[in-house]
Amino acid sequence: MEMWRILLAGWLLIKLSLLLPETNIRSPSCGGVDIPYPFGIGAGCFRKGFEIECINGGPVLAGTSLRVLKLSLDPDESQVMLPIGWECYNASDPIDTYNNWDYGETTMNNDGVYRISNTHNMLVVVGCNTLGYALSKPTKGSNYKYAYQTGCMSFCNNSASAQDGLCDGVGCCHIDIPPGLTDNYFNFREYDHSAMMDYSPCDYAFLVDRNNYTFQRSDLKMNTHRTMPVWLDWAIRVNDSISDDILSCKQAAKTGEDACAGTHSDCVNSTNGPGYNCKCSKGYEGNAYVIDGCTSPQSKKNSLKPLQTKTVIAARSFELSWITIKLARTAPQQGEADINECANTAKYSCYGVCSDIEGGYECECPAGYQSRDPRTERCTQKFPLAAQISVGAIGGILVLAFLAFFIVIRKEKQKAKDFYRKNGGLTLEKARTIKIYTRGNLKPVLKSSNVIGKGGFGEVYKGVVDGVIVAVKKPNGRSVLEKEQFPNEVTILSQVSHKNIVRLIGCCLEVDNPMLVYEFISKGSLEDNLHRADNKDLLDLDVRLSILEDSAHGLAYMHSQTHNTILHGDVKPANILLDENFSPKIADFGISRLIAKGKEHTRNIIGDMSYMDPVYLQTGRLTDKSDVYSFGVVILELISRRRATHSDNNSLVRSFLECHQNGESMTELFDKEIATTEDLEFLYKLVDIAVDCLNLDADKRPSMTDVAGRLVALHRSRNP
Numbered sequence: 101m102e103m104w105r106i107l108l109a110g111w112l113l114i115k116l117s118l119l120l121p122e123t124n125i126r127s128p129s130c131g132g133v134d135i136p137y138p139f140g141i142g143a144g145c146f147r148k149g150f151e152i153e154c155i156n157g158g159p160v161l162a163g164t165s166l167r168v169l170k171l172s173l174d175p176d177e178s179q180v181m182l183p184i185g186w187e188c189y190n191a192s193d194p195i196d197t198y199n200n201w202d203y204g205e206t207t208m209n210n211d212g213v214y215r216i217s218n219t220h221n222m223l224v225v226v227g228c229n230t231l232g233y234a235l236s237k238p239t240k241g242s243n244y245k246y247a248y249q250t251g252c253m254s255f256c257n258n259s260a261s262a263q264d265g266l267c268d269g270v271g272c273c274h275i276d277i278p279p280g281l282t283d284n285y286f287n288f289r290e291y292d293h294s295a296m297m298d299y300s301p302c303d304y305a306f307l308v309d310r311n312n313y314t315f316q317r318s319d320l321k322m323n324t325h326r327t328m329p330v331w332l333d334w335a336i337r338v339n340d341s342i343s344d345d346i347l348s349c350k351q352a353a354k355t356g357e358d359a360c361a362g363t364h365s366d367c368v369n370s371t372n373g374p375g376y377n378c379k380c381s382k383g384y385e386g387n388a389y390v391i392d393g394c395t396s397p398q399s400k401k402n403s404l405k406p407l408q409t410k411t412v413i414a415a416r417s418f419e420l421s422w423i424t425i426k427l428a429r430t431a432p433q434q435g436e437a438d439i440n441e442c443a444n445t446a447k448y449s450c451y452g453v454c455s456d457i458e459g460g461y462e463c464e465c466p467a468g469y470q471s472r473d474p475r476t477e478r479c480t481q482k483f484p485l486a487a488q489i490s491v492g493a494i495g496g497i498l499v500l501a502f503l504a505f506f507i508v509i510r511k512e513k514q515k516a517k518d519f520y521r522k523n524g525g526l527t528l529e530k531a532r533t534i535k536i537y538t539r540g541n542l543k544p545v546l547k548s549s550n551v552i553g554k555g556g557f558g559e560v561y562k563g564v565v566d567g568v569i570v571a572v573k574k575p576n577g578r579s580v581l582e583k584e585q586f587p588n589e590v591t592i593l594s595q596v597s598h599k600n601i602v603r604l605i606g607c608c609l610e611v612d613n614p615m616l617v618y619e620f621i622s623k624g625s626l627e628d629n630l631h632r633a634d635n636k637d638l639l640d641l642d643v644r645l646s647i648l649e650d651s652a653h654g655l656a657y658m659h660s661q662t663h664n665t666i667l668h669g670d671v672k673p674a675n676i677l678l679d680e681n682f683s684p685k686i687a688d689f690g691i692s693r694l695i696a697k698g699k700e701h702t703r704n705i706i707g708d709m710s711y712m713d714p715v716y717l718q719t720g721r722l723t724d725k726s727d728v729y730s731f732g733v734v735i736l737e738l739i740s741r742r743r744a745t746h747s748d749n750n751s752l753v754r755s756f757l758e759c760h761q762n763g764e765s766m767t768e769l770f771d772k773e774i775a776t777t778e779d780l781e782f783l784y785k786l787v788d789i790a791v792d793c794l795n796l797d798a799d800k801r802p803s804m805t806d807v808a809g810r811l812v813a814l815h816r817s818r819n820p
Contacts, residue, residue, distance in 0.1 A: 127387075131158035136173055138336070138359065138389050147336070147359070147389075149211030161208050169329060173387060176334055176370075176377045177217065181327040182206060184306035185232070185286030188324070191301075194293040202324065204306065206284040212337045215373040216281040220331035222310040224267065224274045225303070226319050228256035228296050229718075231289040232305035236281050248278055251305070259299040262317045271300075272315040277307070279372050284330075292718055335375030349376045364394035383439055383459035396439040451478040516610040523609040534594035535606030537617060541565060542608055545572050555674075555688070558613075562620060569620040570605060575613040590614075596662060600654030602677060602687040618687070622680050626734075627673035630741055639682070641774040641782075644738050645815045647684045648786075651676055652808035654686045655731065659724045659804050667722055671730035672711045672744075673737060710744040715798050725798040731807065732793025739786055741771035753794060760791050785814055 140146030151162035185204030225232035233251025252273035262271025286305040349367035360378035378388035387393035441461035442454035450463035452474035465479035545563030553560040658666035713729040
């Protein structure tokens with residue numbers, strides 16, 4: 101009987117001990133990757149949206165096949181392997197893809213937890229004649245199909261164009277991505293691949309850790325099943341698709357949904373998208389999502405005081421009369437000592453003397469030493485021997501400095517003379533209509549406060565030279581102004597004389613990149629006058645007709661009435677300037693685009709995509725019909741007062757062409773200021789001229805001389 105009573109008391113002790121709180125709960129792991137809460141494996145072990153599955157010995161995002169490489173609480177990041185997007189061309193018809201594609205779409209973000217890190221990742225597009233872009237889900241309440249569309253273009257001249265290690269637009273291009281990107285989804289614009297099927301049969305696009313990818317020429321035929329390492333930013337968020345709320349620390353605390361309820365845990369708003377994260381308070385470390393998860397490495401271990409048990413038992417006739425069991429156990433004593441930052445030099449750097457304090461640490465240089473910040477820079481002697489030697493030698497250094505100054509001045513003068521000769525100064529001295537300026541002449545103009553325009557060519561400054569208001573164009577580099585052709589081409593331009601072409605006054609040759617001096621046009625560009633909100637000058641229909649008519653005459657003059665054909669290559673409203681009488685002046689046509697009559701000019705693709713000839717875009721061959729196409733876009737922009745955009749979903753050219761082909765009304769496309777009932781028929785005739793200019797068969801486009809003639813006749817019919 102006595103033995104039975106002892107066993108009963110022991111059983112009660114064991115049963116009660118199971119009710120005591122458990123300490124030191126470890127995070128699960130899978131394939132060598134720790135899975136800390138709020139992530140977890142198994143029902144009830146994770147926060148909604150943070151489930152991880154352990155499949156084939158490795159972690160994956162639940163419900164997907166996306167392999168997880170790393171999970172981190174601070175910083176709040178995870179690294180996963182995401183698929184690439186691709187499309188491959190059919191050898192029998194290398195212009196269409198015939199549904200042989202995979203846009204790399206994933207479903208990793210159903211609960212809105214993740215954002216693709218814009219600080220760690222980049223978008224890479226691989227292929228020849230390829231335009232690839234990444235897309236993201238729309239912002240709630242937006243009218244656009246996608247919240248983001250960002251990408252880049254890559255071209256190749258031949259199989260040897262792309263170079264290993266270079267991703268600069270030849271075979272490979274890359275760009276940064278915006279914050280807030282939620283999905284892995286790509287798309288492409290198809291171009292003719294008939295000449296490159298043997299070395300670039302496919303287009304590829306993918307997100308990747310910017311430190312984890314280097315382009316190789318062999319990637320032009322990469323495995324379409326390849327995956328790339330990508331960093332994700334995660335946070336406690338409200339699913340964007342089911343809630344209009346933007347979750348923040350303030351809102352979470354107000355609604356009682358704050359996940360940072362642990363001791364020494366602080367709430368911090370997410371830096372990539374809505375939501376928040378939990379961080380341990382200063383001086384503590386650990387898991388801020390777990391109660392008492394933020395501790396100190398020096399915290400005292402939980403201790404248990406001895407169990408005190410008093411059992412009083414009385415028995416009567418084989419019956420247990422009563423049992424009194426008194427159990428007393430103290431609660432675990434959680435140490436709250438501050439961490440010793442000085443013991444962790446890898447995380448808390450100090451190049452001086454480190455002293456641990458409550459909630460942080462102090463770092464100071466020892467006596468006789470100094471540093472701007474000993475936490476980041478080493479301490480040095482306040483007056484080291486090296487400094488003493490320098491002071492003693494400073495007199496000699498000053499002498500050498502003065503000598504060097506005079507030598508530099510002399511070299512600069514010689515350098516200016518060399519530039520002058522190299523840029524054809526001796527030849528241009530014979531051109532009586534062009535003036536040669538020195539750097540001193542133009543220096544007062546070349547101030548940042550005088551900049552009135554910037555573009556692919558360079559910067560344009562407004563100023564006064566020799567009592568005349570001028571515009572000085574300062575090129576960025578030598579890609580446009582070719583060294584050998586510069587003197588002859590400036591001589592030719594100095595002889596061009598037409599009332600609708602900006603007049604070249606002179607140039608400066610004493611610099612590596614010669615500067616051009618043009619007459620100043622007061623009203624600015626046609627683009628400013630059409631689209632600037634604060635513009636007070638309204639352009640009526642007659643003024644717009646005059647602008648089109650005179651601009652066409654100027655282009656026709658360049659194409660057919662000069663000794664050498666001058667191709668503009670970038671016709672758009674921004675390059676048509678207006679004087680005080682709203683008379684147009686064609687500008688920025690570049691002196692490196694002069695060719696013999698009857699020939700084509702092949703060069704790298706540059707210019708504004710919204711006005712670019714598709715034939716020129718595909719072949720790189722610039723002809724006078726390329727300018728005709730761009731002028732057709734200008735006509736549509738002038739009569740609609742809508743910006744021309746290079747987009748599959750929002751194109752001014754596409755809108756007009758679809759209405760013209762289907763015989764639909766275009767009234768809604770016309771500018772309301774000029775679309776009066778009596779002028780509608782007249783506007784439709786202008787559209788007919790524009791449509792002829794936009795013909796995809798370049799040979800069927802009219803010449804600029806024909807376009808000018810049709811505009812003159814149309815204008816006369818309005819004002820007989």
